[in-house]
Amino acid sequence: MGDPDRQSPTPPGRASDRFISVRNVAKRFGSFTAVDGVSLDIGKGELFALLGSSGCGKTTLLRMLAGFEQPSSGQIFIDGEDMAGIAPYHRPVNMMFQSYALFPHMTVEKNIGYGLKHERMAKSERDDRVAAMLDLVQLRDFARRHPHQLSGGQRQRVALARALAKQPKLLLLDEPLGALDKKLREQTQFEIANIQYETGITFVVVTHDQEEAMTLASRIAIMDRGAIRQLDTPKNVYEFPGSRFVASFIGSVNLFDGELVRIDGDFADVAVPDLGITLRALRRGDLRGKGRLTCAFRPEKVHMSRQKPDGMGNTIQGVVLDFGYFGKDSLYRIKMATQALVRVNATNDLRAGDDEIVATWEDEVYLSIDPKAIMIFEDEA
Amino acid sequence: MKPGGWFDRRGWSDIIVGVPYAWAIVFILAPICIVTALSFAVPVLNSPPYQFVHTWPFVSIASFQRLFTDSIYIRSFSVSLFNASIATVLCLLIGYPMALGLTRVSKAANRVLLMLIVLPFWTSFLLRVYAWIGLMGNNSWFNRLLTVLYNILVPQAWHLANIQIMYTNFAVIFVVVYSYLPFMILPLYANLEKLDRTLDEAAMDLGSRPYQVFLDVTLPLSMPGIIAGGLLVFIPSAGELVIPSLVGNMSDPMIGAIISQEFGLNHDWPMAAAISVALLFVLVVPLMAYTRYQSRAEAGGAP
Amino acid sequence: MTITRREALKVSAPLLAIPWCMSCAKIEDGLNIYSWADYIGETTIADFSKISGIKVNYDTYNSTPEMEAKMLAGSTGYDVVIHSGVTLRDFVKAGVYDRLDKRRLPNWKNLDPAVLSIASGYNQDNAYGVPYMWGSTGMTYNLDMVRQRLPGADLESLDTILDPANASRLADCGISLLDDQSLIWEVMSYLGKPQDVYTKAVMDDVVKTVKRIRPYVRTFDSSNFLVSLPNKEMCAVNNWSGDYATARRRAKEAGVDINLGYFVPKTKSPAWVDMYCIVSDGLNKNNAYKFLNYMMIPEVIAQCTNHIKYANANLASRKFVDRSVLDDPTIYPTRDVLARLYAPKSLSAADSRLINDALNAIKAG
CATH class of the missing domain: 2.40.50.140 (Nucleic acid-binding proteins)
Structure with a gap:
């Protein structure tokens, strides 16, 4: 933390940066509209939060970014490339799942190296990358352990390292702190912010926890019933809420x-x-x-x-x-x-x-x- | 009984723990001991038709010696193990996609399909085998249909009047697969259904195509289900008696038929017991391997 | 532990009662009969109960091994059992059955001396069994299918199937041989070997003979032909006379137009005689004698024959047997055919082993 830029209302880098661009995206499941015409731009290297209560559409938006769902209408661009019809395994996007989704039958290093398996990469290079990731999340001594031998906080870090190993253009984090106890959350949220700063990868965090969103993100989009109600810096969202809904939702x-x-x-x-x-x-x-x-x-x-x-x-x-x-x-x-x-x-x-x-x-x-x-x-x- | 007595203190938990032990001792351990003892007796013309040797060492290993010297036993053991292995592999190849499919269909369809898989259990097993006899016979419409299709596909020189299915080892394996398929599907389904689907998404997210997801995640994590289903098919089909006697050919006898023959026709109970003990050993080895695998999986998490 | 003796007794009482319950299915003051399924007249048991006032518990079995295993194990609770002659001697030796007190069987005089002479081969002086039904071992042919393939073949000769030239022509319509020692006996007679002499050399000859036609044999089987014959899945089936009748009846019931013929080989063939025996550890021996004597009343046994279409061993009953049954040579063989039948002697353990090894060698192909 302590980076003053993060508090600015525009993304770091160029203000007009549209590294991630969501254009009028809607997603309908039968008669239910989960996401209703959302447009937003996220800058390169930004830590962006989607905040809302459950059922507000934030997770559906996240899954559309990851490619697990296809928008009913609208377009998603990542680094200028239209993502329409591109399968999850072809997207430069990785995700840290809420449940971490670690492979229980693989060791920590196998988990972290899994995404590299499908890339043309020398074994030594792959090993180096895994080692670097283990260092990044300070789990070097746990490389040979299985997920069930780790604490909740350690698992969370493995999940983060695994998602970062492929050096994606965009990292999605689904309730990254949700499964941690209060003490650990505080420590971890700073860690996540630090890692984001070090790697410079664009992060999009989905959370229902306003404190998590406020401390992590440089900008927050508050969602309700499939639409964005306000998109601003944490300070502005709190001090200058645009609507009664946002005022009562935050704080x-x-x-x-x-x-x-x-x-x-x-x-x-x-x-x-x-x-x-x-x-x-x-x-x-x-x-x-x-x-x-x-x-x-x-x-x-x-x-x-x-x-x-x-x-x-x-x-x-x-x-x-x-x-x-x-x-x-x-x-x-x-x-x-x-x-x-x-x-x-x-x-x-x-x-x-x-x-x-x-x-x-x-x-x-x-x-x-x-x-x-x-x-x-x-x-x- | 006074309150706070034995029952209130620990009686209930003792009884709960005791039930499986009592069952195992009375209905599993004791019969195995009896059969094992019997295998060391000698056959005599008497009622019951066996006798223990009266002189040291009080046991006769004649039956076991025959087991290894008479080729019929080794041969029928290998036929049994061969048939059971083929049937187990076929059950797996058919059952796995079915079990996986069951986890992916809608809830309503899932309920119906699961019921349909269990439904044959409500009709007599023998009746279903007889139904297959009717279908496989040379003069059945089913056989004629197969023959016509076959004759269309092959050159004239290979044409057949009918396809001989009955009284072949193929028929045995086929009906065994049909009969035991649910025992493969159900444990597999129970296992696959428990798997966290987000693991699939995670693998896909990390660059795996669907078939790679299957090989890297679904398949290794369903090993316990595969092994449970495999044992449930392999063990009873290795000892199968009814199916080979109804649709099979006595020239490839399975071990069940041999035990039945020794017991019923030859009145050689010790020999029947010796074969049973040997069969038990052959089947217990994979079971013990499985138990080891499971305890290792529980301890280390590495399959 | 504070379980009192009284409580312990309460818990264990049901366990102690189990053996008692197992035998209480059988009648203690009545009669317990164990018989082949479908092997008695429709009202015979009911009639016997009415006349004698004895309550009867009538159980049935479907295979010889099933019955034999039970009887050898002992303590069955049965008083009267139908046992086939072939294995009777072993069971007598094992002490399963009582020697009959013929003074208590006045109707014995009604029995057919010809059948008694065959049956005495199974137990000396017919001391242990009352002959009930009897028959032969032979071949059932689907006449149309066989004559089409082998016109002019002598169906009374085993050459029809044991000659490879013939067997190869019958292979496509299905040859089934008995999975039983009767097959060995038939082939021994066919080869002109002396009866009841079992040596390795004889068995080798038998195996060699059958092996020549082994490729043309579809199956070895002792019961499934009851289904495969009416279905025209088989055209040459080695079986027992009674099964031929059953197969013919089933085909008729199913409305299958089929022309079956049963032939006893000219080269001698083992006869079978089923006998009523009195179980040694039975509790109702008086009633057992009453029943056996009742079953030798000509009218009673004739009713059984008329219903099940097997030849009975009761000469005096012939005038009560339906003409159609009596005149059917496949049920009541002609004098000529009767002369071909013999009763194989009981087998020693070594003989048994030789025969089984031969059978297994034949089946292995």
């Missing part, structure tokens, strides 16, 4: 229905009956006129205090209903006079016992929200 968020009262320069005033006030929010460029819309703000953007803060707008009063202590922070649920609940995330940056700020049950508190932290959406409600 946690307070959502309230409201009505636009007026537009005041860069700001918009929205009456929110559930909170009993009119919220001032940063205006979105395309917001016009009046109408119903949705206000959203993330729990950690709410400032909570027991004394009424001075000179801050968007301040509301409530009572602590309950809270959960997570160590580095706490999640509060504050009940408004209207009975509506607001979730607030407070960082525990002071030691316990210093109870000036820490609120407890039944405490009356004031919540204030920076207008820049309030997102408004017109699309739903």
Whole structure:
């Protein structure tokens, strides 16, 4: 990690790089549409994530890239080559399967070398490549083991090494961290990012886990019901979600229905009956006129205090209903006079016992929200 | 019995463990011991028609000596093993694609096809063999059809009035294959069905064409199924008695017919027992090899 | 372990009862008969039960080895068994059957002296068996198929099949020889060898003779011809007289138009006599004698013959036997044919071995 480029909204390399190009691809199974007209471009050497809940079409899209499914319509280009009708075994694409799909009857080195078997390659060269892969995933000492003699993390690395051995133009990773426990995930996600950086191979990760997508990918495509709902950098997806769906899908968020009262320069005033006030929010460029819309703000953007803060707008009063202590922070649920609940995330940056700020049950508190932290959406409600 | 007594503490698990042991001892081990003992007796005109030698060493190996000196036994052993091997290979060649196909068809079709494979078991085995006798006979419509097709395909000089199928070793192997095919398909299917299909995709993804996927992944991983099915076909068909006696030719007798002849016609029970013991050894060797293979597979994972 | 003796007894009681249950299928105060399948009159058993008040359990077997294995093993629970003459002597020696007390068989007087004389070859003075049905060993030919291939052949001579020139012409319509020592006996007689003398040299001659026609023999078999004859799969079948009748009946039932003929070779042929024997370890010997005596009543045995179409050994019954059966020379042989029949002597173990080796050598081809 620590590569600033990865946070840029365009792929590294040339901005116009269309190394992988998905053009209006749809896939129908009978009457069910799994993928509904998806278009996207992925740059060379990018680490790209397809994020969505199960059944959103991300896996079908992945399988079409690998060649296990053929699109019902649309086209897929890899390095400028149309993939239509090209079998999986002829594509410059390799995949790391969710279950790893290691061959149980082969040793680690046989697994890793399997893809090289069909390439015209001297045995010494093949052995060198396998050795290099074993080094890359730090499994040199395990070359002669069988998969069932390895831990989950080691198997995951074998799967990665096997998929990388053929030096594909595109590597697909299906829920790469899904089968690992929490401790291992953190370590492994950095490893994957490092390996991607070292090899420079284009990675496409499919995951339902937003944390996985956010930490791994330079760009994320959020999919829902077969379509891409937003495609942006992890930061933009989180801070500037394009829709109520994306806002609620990524991270946690307070959502309230409201009505636009007026537009005041860069700001918009929205009456929110559930909170009993009119919220001032940063205006979105395309917001016009009046109408119903949705206000959203993330729990950690709410400032909570027991004394009424001075000179801050968007301040509301409530009572602590309950809270959960997570160590580095706490999640509060504050009940408004209207009975509506607001979730607030407070960082525990002071030691316990210093109870000036820490609120407890039944405490009356004031919540204030920076207008820049309030997102408004017109699309739903 | 008081609560917390033997039954509550460990009775149940003891009984569960005991059942297979009891079965094996009463119905497998004990009969084998009896037959083995019998093979060391001598035949006498008596009821029952055998006797143990009264002087040291109390056993007679005359039956076993005959086993190796009289060529009929060696010959029928080789006929049995030959027929069983051919039948097993044919069952595998026919059964493997069928089992593999069964894992690839739709769920509904799979249910129907599986039922059809097991369905013949619901009719008498003997009846099915008799049905084949009717079909294979020289004057049957089936034989006539085959003859006509054959005569169309070959030059006039080779024309036949009918194709002799009955009373040939071919007929024996053919009916054995027909009868034992389900015993090959079912364990193979159980094995193939358990295989992770993503392994196929992984191999294909790594550049293998479908036939290479089959050779590299499906075939080695289905070895346990092949061996289980092979043994289920090989062992009973090597000892087959009914099929050769109904459709075969007594000039190539299988060992089952010889045992039956020694026991029934010659009243030489010790000889029949000695052949049975020898047959047991011949058949136990592959079984032990299989058990070894399995335990090795479980320990090391390498087939 | 806290199992009490009482509990142990409860558990083991069913096990102890097993031997008792196995014999309880047989009737203790009645009669247990073991006979060839389809080998008695339709109502004979029921009639006997009605008249005598004895309850009868009638079991059947389908092959000689099946019956012989059971009888040799012993403890069958049977009282009366139908045993074929050929192997009777061995079973008498093994102590399987009781010597008959002829004073308790007053109907013995009805038996045919000619059959008794054959049967006495199987057991001296007919001391152990009551002759029931009898017949010969011979050849069944599909007359149309054989005459078409061998016009004018003498079907009463074994030359018809044992001469390679003839056999080669019959090969395509199917020759079947008995997979049985009867084949050896027939060939021995054909070669003019003395009866009941078995030496390696004699056996070699027999093997040599049959080997000459071996390529033309389709199968060696003792039962399947009941199917293959009516199906016209075979045209020259070495078998027993009774099987010829059965095959003919089956063909008729199946509506097959077939012209079968049965011939006893001029060169002597082994006769067969099936006998009722009393089992030594049977429990109902009184009832067994009653039954055997009943089966020698002329009217009763005639009914059996009329139903199963085998010749019986009861001379007095002839006037109750249907004319069509009595006049059929393949069932009741003519005086001429009767003279060709003989009863082979019982075989020693060494003789048995010689004969079996010869049979195996012939079959091996």
